[in-house]
Amino acid sequence: LKARNIGDFSLRRIIAYAVEHYADEIKETLPEEILIKHNLLKLNEAIKNYHFPQSQELFSRAQYRFKFEEIFYLELLLALRKNKIQKNNKQIKFEIKTDLIKNFLKILSFQLTESQKKVLSEIKNDMLSDKPMNRLLQGDVGSGKTVVALIAMLIAVDSGYQAALMAPTEILADQHAKNISSLMKKLNDINTGKQVKVSLLLGGQSNSAKAKREKEIELQEADIIIGTHALIEEKVSFRNLGLVVIDEQHRFGVKQRADLLAKGLAPDVLVMSATPIPRTLTMTLYGDLDVSVINEMPKNRKPIKTVLRGEKKLPEIYKFIIDKAKEGYQTFIVYPLVEESEKLDLKAATNYYEELKNTYLKDLNVGLIHGRMNWREKEEMMFRFLNKEFDVLVATTVIEVGIDIPDANIILINDAHRFGLSQLHQLRGRVGRSNKQAYCILVTNDKIAAKQSANELNFDYLSPTQLEFYKASVRLQSMVKYNDGFKIAEIDLKLRGPGDIFGTKQSGFPELKFINIAEDSEIIFEAKQSAFELISYDPALSQKKNFLVRKKILEQYRENIIYADIA
Known part of the structure; x- marks a missing residue:
């Protein structure tokens, strides 16, 4: 566009010409029944009011129409897949025969x-x-x-x-x-x-x-x-x-x-x-x-106490770990990387393992586990930890999924601002597997630790640097405030946005351009009900009133119709 000297104003004129002369030529892609039931603008009206709205209300309705249609067709593909699975005659017959x-x-x-x-x-x-x-x-x-x-x-x-x-x-x-x-x-x-x-x-x-x-x-x-x-x-x-x-x-x-x-x-x-x-x-x-x-934890479990601390507090934290070791507590100390990275100033598990066992934790037995070990070496370290050969296990995120250690009831996560929210929650889940009180200590730089009020998800008017700082604060405050993984997951979705969560898991489904998975729950629910209801009474999309739906599915989502009987 720049090479042709087409700026914002010229582009807007081109769009205006296209909308004025061709919007009415565009064929509708949703059945009349769906449009009426959900009070949706027709496609040509939605296009006109999306680009050049006659009012704020019509602009909002145009947005709604595009969001609804986008998620409706995704839900339709899921409904077709589910129907196909359920239509299979079950070859296997389970029955409870004995005690x-x-x-x-x-x-x-x-x-x-x-x-x-x-x-x-x-x-x-x-x-x-x-x-x-x-x-x-x-x-x-x-x-x-x-x-x-x-x-x-x-x-x-x-x-x-x-x-x-x-x-x-x-x-x-x-x-x-x-x-x-x-x-x-x-x-x-x-x-x-x-x-x-x-x-x-x-x-x-x-x-x-x-x-x-x-x-x-x-x-x-x-x-x-x-x-x-x-x-x-x-x-x-x-x-x-x-x-x-x-x-x-x-x-x-x-x-x-x-x-x-x-x-x-x-x-x-x-x-x-x-x-x-x-x-x-x-x-x-x-x-x-x-x-x-x-959605219920075993009755003898106590909620894990989660605290946020700056790096200046590390000597006090090590003293707490030593005192608790006398009560039989074991501790995970987690670092983000195995070795020092030139790109990121992160603590390295191998270096800090050597330093800790020779300084602050010299009177405790300290072990090391990281991702570069093979699974047998990792398993051996975890079982030695389980058998209380170590009071402290220095680790990378390799322990995110691991064996239960009933006496491991302290986890210290260094550079906690570098971890994603769901990963922090998974790491926290490594402790608290018994009836003892467990502790999760999140250590970050003193500036983030000092910011105690970042708990509102409002990202307007922030520079990229401010945004990263702000999001890190929200993640860490959320960990302190909530133990509920489902609440954590909702916040994580809002922080990360739907793009990177959704992209890799669609298995060929269309990329979403209009719907916001984190914010548009009502539209999603409405579209899902409508799509599943349609497939329940017309699984092959053979009825005349669903011709438009069938046409769009065959034209735009052909790679997905292996899940359905409409080819």
């Missing part, structure tokens, strides 16, 4: 919460129904999702099927395998019928170990199979896969999940997320899934 589940509940050292029982009822009803299960299980860190998923796996095993649990990292898969194997040993000791066998398949295992596990899976000598991406390798063949559980689902791509499902004959699917997802994102990203939420 396996009752006996499992007897060996637990705790009572399930009411929230866990409610979610279990939803999952059980799905599994026993004649429709395939496609459910998202949400819950905060430590809310007890894994035991719920294990009971679902036992329903599959009781019905004669295999269940697979796919985790994103080898250390997490290994932790699941150890915990579940321990529980199954207790169960097998009291259960007179079915003896449940657990198998662990990892990419890092020796070839002979992998071959042995693959044979167990193929012959159904393994009932519950736990693993990483190794589960989806071509040579892994399940004999009778009935249930797929995917842990930390956001860490897997759509294709990886599909590859695991293809190992069975339409198995039921349970995906788990330890990172609470805001309601608007659930409606858009996961609208094809039924959603269960565990």
Whole structure:
């Protein structure tokens, strides 16, 4: 434009000419019924009033029309996908045949919460129904999702099927395998019928170990199979896969999940997320899934005390850690990087590990864990920490997902302003896994620590530098103020904006230009209801009144119609 000497005024004249002469030529893309029901402007009127509004009200209505249409078609694609899944004849028939589940509940050292029982009822009803299960299980860190998923796996095993649990990292898969194997040993000791066998398949295992596990899976000598991406390798063949559980689902791509499902004959699917997802994102990203939420923590858990401190307070914090070590407390000390970076002035775990064990913490046993270790080295360090060989474990974010250490009840996060809000919340979830009072200490530069009032999400009139400072303050104040992961997730969405959260997870869905996922919840809800209602009575979009919808779907979203019967 600059090369042709076209400035703002010239561009506006071009747009005015185009709108005046061609807006009425544009064909409507929403059915009359939808326009009337939701009081939407027609497309040509919306275009005119978006560029050259006759009034503020008409400009607002034009905005609403474009937002509604954009999210309506996204929700329509989700509705088509869900309908396609539910239309599949379920090849698998689950039924509770023995006392396996009752006996499992007897060996637990705790009572399930009411929230866990409610979610279990939803999952059980799905599994026993004649429709395939496609459910998202949400819950905060430590809310007890894994035991719920294990009971679902036992329903599959009781019905004669295999269940697979796919985790994103080898250390997490290994932790699941150890915990579940321990529980199954207790169960097998009291259960007179079915003896449940657990198998662990990892990419890092020796070839002979992998071959042995693959044979167990193929012959159904393994009932519950736990693993990483190794589960989806071509040579892994399940004999009778009935249930797929995917842990930390956001860490897997759509294709990886599909590859695991293809190992069975339409198995039921349970995906788990330890990172609470805001309601608007659930409606858009996961609208094809039924959603269960565990919103209650175990009864003996005390809320974690979170405090914000400047770097000048570090000597006092180290004294607190030393004093608490005498009471049996263990501490995580987290740094953002493994080694010093030339670009960012961040503390490095390796350097500070050496410094701390020779100065402030010289009278304590200090260990080190970081991402450059292989999973066996990481596992060894975590188990040595669990066995109280260390009072303090210096770490990078590799501990964000890790084994439970009941006596690790202090976490000190350095350069806390460098972490995202959901990551801070995940790290905080590493402590407070017992009935002791746990502490999360966020350390940042003294300037941010001193700003105690940044809790309103108002970014107007801020320079880029001010904005980053302001957002860091809001993140840290939110951590101090809230323990609820769902509240944290809502704030995180507003801080980060929908773009970077939404972009990588759409799996081919259209890029959003008008709707704001963080702010337009009412429009999203309205459009979702309308889209799902339409597909419920016309799943093939064959009715004459839905011709426009069918036309747009075929023209603009052809890559997504593999999910539907409208091709």
